[in-house]
Amino acid sequence: MPFFQVQIIDKIYGSHKGLKPAQLRQLSRLYSLPFPLNRFLSIEFGERLAALSAELETPLCVYANRRGQVVRVGVGTPKETQFSIDELPRQGTERLSGLRCIATQFDMQGPNRGALTALALQRLDALVILDVAVEGFRRRSAAPSGFVQRAQIANLVPDPLARWVVSTPQSLSQVAAQDFDVFLEDLEDEFRRTATARAVESDRERVLLVDFFSTRTSQRAMEEELSELVQLVTSAGGEVLKVFYQRRAQPDPSTLIGQGKLEEVALSVQDLGANLVVCGRELTPTQGRNLEQAVGVRVVDRNELILDIFARRARSHEGKLQVELAQLQYLLPRLTGRGGALSRLGGGIGTRGPGETKLETDRRIIRRRIAKLQLEVNALQAHRARLRARRQRKEVPVFALVGYTNAGKSTLLNTLTDADALVADQLFATLDPTTRRLELPTGDPVLLTDTVGFIHDLPPQLIDAFRATLEEVTEADALLHVVDLSNPAWMNHIQAVQRILESLPIATGPQLLVFNKVDRVSPELRSFAEQEYPLALFISAQKGWGFLSLRQALLRWVRSLTDLPLAESSIDGEP
Incomplete structure (x- = not known):
């Protein structure tokens, strides 16, 4: 009392x-x-x-x-x-x-x-x-x-x-x-x-960002990570008021950041009228509780922020199903130590998805719900497996579009196939996979599947919950790895996507690296990328540049998959 x-x-x-x-x-x-x-x-x-x-x-x-x-x-x-x-x-x-x-x-x-x-x-x-x-x-x-x-x-x-x-x-x-x-x-x-x-002035949530970096982290790496964190908050509907970060040899086990920096954040909460603090690192339940007590407003970490964005983007039944499973798997080990944070009324970042009643329930009921959702995801996997088997019987090659979030995969799918996938200049704009048929100039049909975008340190709960969707990647005949060349961190994005693909339980097919948004980069940067990745393709999905080379590459892959000879002049007349 x-x-x-x-x-x-x-x-x-x-x-x-x-x-x-x-x-x-x-x-x-x-x-x-x-x-x-x-x-x-x-x-x-x-x-x-x-x-x-x-x-x-x-x-x-x-x-x-x-x-x-x-x-x-x-x-x-x-x-x-x-x-x-x-x-x-x-x-x-x-x-x-x-x-x-x-x-x-x-x-x-x-x-x-x-x-x-x-x-x-x-x-x-x-x-x-x-x-x-x-x-x-x-x-x-x-x-x-x-x-x-x-x-x-x-x-x-x-x-x-x-x-x-x-x-x-x-x-x-x-x-x-x-x-x-x-x-x-x-x-x-x-x-x-x-x-x-x-x-x-604003009806959006007013957010302060807090991140921790080791003393070995370079200034450029810190700037790239903080910039991405700002984009995540914006994608979740928040307004970033101020960014704080601290470099230390080790994070504080109780509050992630030191006491001095914590007081600075708490004062800024008061000064700027912030109602949410977002941390760029995954927080332990104890750290989350201590931070909330120190700053006086809700605190969410990067994983919870990404889960919230997925909850906003989910439109189909299977998408909502997988998001709810991921959020409950994230919540379960954090019930102890949450304290008053479980009563999150009023909505906002970190509160969407399974709903208030799910957040207030106990472990036993949550475990029961997780078990039920996992059964539904298993059924979804079986359904997708039957669809893939049907496509394989028709011997239609499948190419999966993979890549870092906001690399332009949906734009590429829309331009090639006249699809109507959602396109927006924000992270995780597309969540549900979309498959469309594409006929090459020779008449050979292929299927292109647009998949969920990746991000570095993708929450493990999402990888587990979205296994039904990610199987579209592992079962594809080949992958088109789309990279946003205009992003300063494009090399890190390539490595992040490769790490996620390697972590999948089933090995993926061969990959073709496709650099997108070349209309936004300098000739020097493009020349550097061509030297580093001589087998890659360079396109602009928005302007239609480089599509001739892309279709030639798709046709070569189709011929290699079907063991048929490639007619050199088969697409010479393509505009």
């Missing part, structure tokens, strides 16, 4: 080391001191807190709610005594947490970065810093020990560039005389106006 719904207790937070029982009792009495409802604090409360802090020679923090109740007394700085995200009352980009913090310090330097970070992470109504005179710190003033020399008020502002403001130094009586209710009403009005403006 949240702290604001229970009776006030006398627990002391922070470090108790060196404190005597009598001193702990003095701290506990702060819970029962009167606290004004419509003021930042009272003079009496400030003086009592300062005197006790000077006596103990340590900073103290007191947190009070809007009912005038002291809800936490801590020994240490605001950063050392702050509430965790899950302990705080419900909050949002348009409202604050309903808590204010009164903190003491001795160095007369005003609130430091750690205190202001605690202010932002907890979305406090206000942070009041009392500079207290203490014997060991009395350098600038002859004030007696325990005297409040000055006070400053810090509060959040909706401007992400400013983030917070700190008042000029004032006396304790000046701070105590200010109307807290008026201050708070004006401040929350500003936040509400900003949140409304953001909602009008």
